């Protein structure tokens with residue numbers, strides 16, 4: 307199964323989602339590879355830092371340009387291929403969507419982030435002409451932990467107008483532990499932070515439960 311993490315906007319949490327999802331999937335004994343398609347090399351650097359920890363290594367390859375064939379090939383060797391894209395409508399995003407099973411779009415609960423959804427949906431719609439299995443999914447990230455701030459509810463209302471996107475019920479809150487994990491090559495679930503561990507499990511298990519049959523059916527095809 308190929309999961310592409312993409313957005314038109316930078317800094318929304320794509321690499322954080324990619325690395326934390328990879329750690330959780332590896333802990334569930336899935337063979338997982340991250341494909342870092344962003345020349346910033348955030349995920350690739352993270353995987354490098356991870357080599358210096360006691361944690362099991364996670365494969366990460368850098369790949370730029372046309373991704374379609376590379377992803378299809380990796381998909382025969384791994385249970386899950388996670389593609390971490392740069393924050394723009396790049397060639398990597400467009401060609402990756404031709405092979406992906408799911409595109410996950412992280413959004414902070416901010417109107418400027420949400421305003422990028424229609425142009426992402428246009429790119430996804432075009433890809434679907436060639437790749438009808440593609441599913442579009444969105445997750446809210448860096449949400450304020452203060453429940454009195456209504457931004458999350460406003461974002462949910464915004465998504466209600468786009469039924470072609472599955473907005474996950476579970477969200478990532480804004481927690482320092484994600485930045486700590488990022489800089490040490492770890493996933494938040496490896497840092498003994500109960501709240502972050504619970505939410506990473508909740509988000510990732512929600513993704514798995516929606517798309518599980520495909521994940522199980524895909525390895526080695």
Ligand SMILES: Nc1ncnc2c1ncn2[C@@H]1O[C@H](COP(=O)(O)OP(=O)(O)OP(=O)(O)O)[C@@H](O)[C@H]1O
Pocket residue numbers: 315316317318319320321322323344346348391392393447448449478479480481482484485488
């Ligand atoms: N849930 C969170 N809580 C706190 N900080 C977060 C969270 N998610 C991401 N961050 C931090 O926000 C910054 C941007 O996140 P990240 O690098 O994952 O975004 P990105 O979409 O991959 O960015 P880019 O478009 O530049 O590749 C990083 O410093 C990251 O550690």
Ligand SMILES: [Mg+2]
Pocket residue numbers: 320321322344348390391392
């Ligand atoms: Mg990134």
